[in-house]
Amino acid sequence: MKKSQLYLIALILATIGFGGAFYKWRVLKFPLTPNEEVQVWTVEARVGFEENGRPNKVELLVPSALQNGALGFSISEEKVISRGYAQDFGKAHSGGRMSDWSIRESGVRSQALYYTATIIRSTESRFDSSEPKIAEPPELSEPGKAALETLFEQTLRESADTATFTRAFVRKFVGENISDEARLLVENLPDQQARGLFFAQALGNRKIAARVVQGFPLSGDGASRELLTLLQVHNEREWITVDLNTGDAGFPEDFFLWTRGQGPLLSVASDANPQLEFSVVADLADAMAIAKKSTDVRDTRLLNFSLLSLPPSVQANYKLLLMVPVGAFIMLLLRNVVGIKTFGTFMPVLIALAFDKTKLLSGVMLFCIVVGLGLLVRFLLEKIRLLLVPRLTAVLILVVLLMAFVSIMSNRLGFEIGMSVALFPIVIMAMTIERMCIAWDERGPSYALTQGFGSLATACLAYLVMSYEPLKHLFFVFPELLLVLFAMTLLIGRYSGYRLTELTRFKSLAK
Numbered sequence: 001m002k003k004s005q006l007y008l009i010a011l012i013l014a015t016i017g018f019g020g021a022f023y024k025w026r027v028l029k030f031p032l033t034p035n036e037e038v039q040v041w042t043v044e045a046r047v048g049f050e051e052n053g054r055p056n057k058v059e060l061l062v063p064s065a066l067q068n069g070a071l072g073f074s075i076s077e078e079k080v081i082s083r084g085y086a087q088d089f090g091k092a093h094s095g096g097r098m099s100d101w102s103i104r105e106s107g108v109r110s111q112a113l114y115y116t117a118t119i120i121r122s123t124e125s126r127f128d129s130s131e132p133k134i135a136e137p138p139e140l141s142e143p144g145k146a147a148l149e150t151l152f153e154q155t156l157r158e159s160a161d162t163a164t165f166t167r168a169f170v171r172k173f174v175g176e177n178i179s180d181e182a183r184l185l186v187e188n189l190p191d192q193q194a195r196g197l198f199f200a201q202a203l204g205n206r207k208i209a210a211r212v213v214q215g216f217p218l219s220g221d222g223a224s225r226e227l228l229t230l231l232q233v234h235n236e237r238e239w240i241t242v243d244l245n246t247g248d249a250g251f252p253e254d255f256f257l258w259t260r261g262q263g264p265l266l267s268v269a270s271d272a273n274p275q276l277e278f279s280v281v282a283d284l285a286d287a288m289a290i291a292k293k294s295t296d297v298r299d300t301r302l303l304n305f306s307l308l309s310l311p312p313s314v315q316a317n318y319k320l321l322l323m324v325p326v327g328a329f330i331m332l333l334l335r336n337v338v339g340i341k342t343f344g345t346f347m348p349v350l351i352a353l354a355f356d357k358t359k360l361l362s363g364v365m366l367f368c369i370v371v372g373l374g375l376l377v378r379f380l381l382e383k384i385r386l387l388l389v390p391r392l393t394a395v396l397i398l399v400v401l402l403m404a405f406v407s408i409m410s411n412r413l414g415f416e417i418g419m420s421v422a423l424f425p426i427v428i429m430a431m432t433i434e435r436m437c438i439a440w441d442e443r444g445p446s447y448a449l450t451q452g453f454g455s456l457a458t459a460c461l462a463y464l465v466m467s468y469e470p471l472k473h474l475f476f477v478f479p480e481l482l483l484v485l486f487a488m489t490l491l492i493g494r495y496s497g498y499r500l501t502e503l504t505r506f507k508s509l510a511k
Contacts, residue, residue: 043063073121192228196212196231210232215257
């Protein structure tokens with residue numbers, strides 16, 4: 001295969017790996033580090049009302065994730081709490097979504113129903129593509145019509161387009177020194193919502209599509225919140241928001257949209273004056289748990305076919321197993337690039353896995369003790385002149401006996417480190433003793449000890465990398481990054497130049 005083809009394959013693999021990880025991070029909000037926390041808000045709506053003992057039905061407009069996506073927020077979890085009421089939650093409505101509660105008969109005089117949502121920030125961009133609609137003009141008396149036309153004429157001279165016209169029109173009704181025409185039009189409007197609906201209807205006279213939206217800022221002190229009413233107009237390209245209190249354009253900071261439209265927010269059949277209270281509590285939550293909930297809501301299939309869907313005990317095994325390729329890559333760099341010599345190909349990685357249970361210092365001590373005693377016994381067996389397979393079997397038996405002996409002695413001496421010696425891969429230990437003994441006989445003790453030290457040093461470095469918690473979290477949450485390691489392995493696999501250690505070896509020749 002040509003090098004250009006190899007480079008292309010490596011580039012494709014790395015792109016797939018980085019692309020999948022980037023999608024999980026930016027879109028699905030999977031955290032890059034363990035124990036990462038994100039800002040969350042718990043929003044609660046409490047509906048309080050009186051019952052009359054007859055069948056009752058409650059309707060409440062609840063927020064839409066689609067509407068809030070354009071404002072940078074996402075709803076990760078929702079709960080509806082009621083006492084004895086049947087629920088029909090989340091059906092589509094022109095103002096957002098509708099939650100229905102119904103009951104045939106209730107013995108409770110005073111009742112309270114709750115809607116709770118967990119809100120997180122979202123970087124997923126969603127364009128508000130709702131269809132603009134021109135509202136029906138308001139029904140006004142002759143003086144009212146004349147006053148509205150007068151305000152329109154004044155506003156037209158002070159504006160240049162739809163946005164500036166709307167802002168200038170709203171400012172006619174702001175402040176204490178408003179004109180008599182403006183005071184006449186709004187003197188009978190009971191609240192801010194009614195005023196916003198009047199503005200939307202009045203702009204219908206100018207063929208301007210307008211609507212009312214309601215919500216509240218999530219930031220700020222205090223748990224209680226009151227709904228703010230804002231006016232939105234469409235300039236044939238996008239919706240523009242105008243504050244009814246100031247006439248300024250744009251949403252307040254961290255504004256959470258509850259509903260839009262001119263319909264009633266709450267309707268209770270048994271009570272003409274129900275109470276609706278909002279509260280917001282800001283907190284920090286585990287980013288991984290929030291990401292799993294958000295993914296479960298957005299794309300259940302993606303979560304079901306990932307490592308996060310496995311049982312916790314299996315997940316713990318994969319957190320360790322996914323680090324084996326990382327350890328193998330470290331060993332590849334040390335052998336093919338640095339030039340460190342080791343016994344066996346993957347023996348240092350398996351020893352590093354054993355270090356995960358014994359910890360580094362204890363593991364190194366146990367490794368040196370078992371290998372040292374094993375070499376001593378192996379040299380004694382040399383005089384018997386056994387064949388290869390019987391000799392390996394004998395060494396294996398001796399390794400097990402040595403492990404048992406070290407464990408018993410450490411237990412009697414009160415040391416706990418010997419209790420983990422059985423976690424070492426005994427076959428690998430036996431092969432290490434055998435190969436080290438052969439290298440001792442054929443190449444001398446210096447060569448054998450050098451390779452033994454190289455194996456132990458590689459295992460120690462691999463353990464330090466494999467036990468790094470942020471890296472373990474990264475490869476468990478983003479296993480597609482193994483494709484990046486695969487691509488780098490392919491590139492290093494074609495490298496046949498000098499190792500770093502050979503620069504010292506051939507230093508005199510270069511001179």
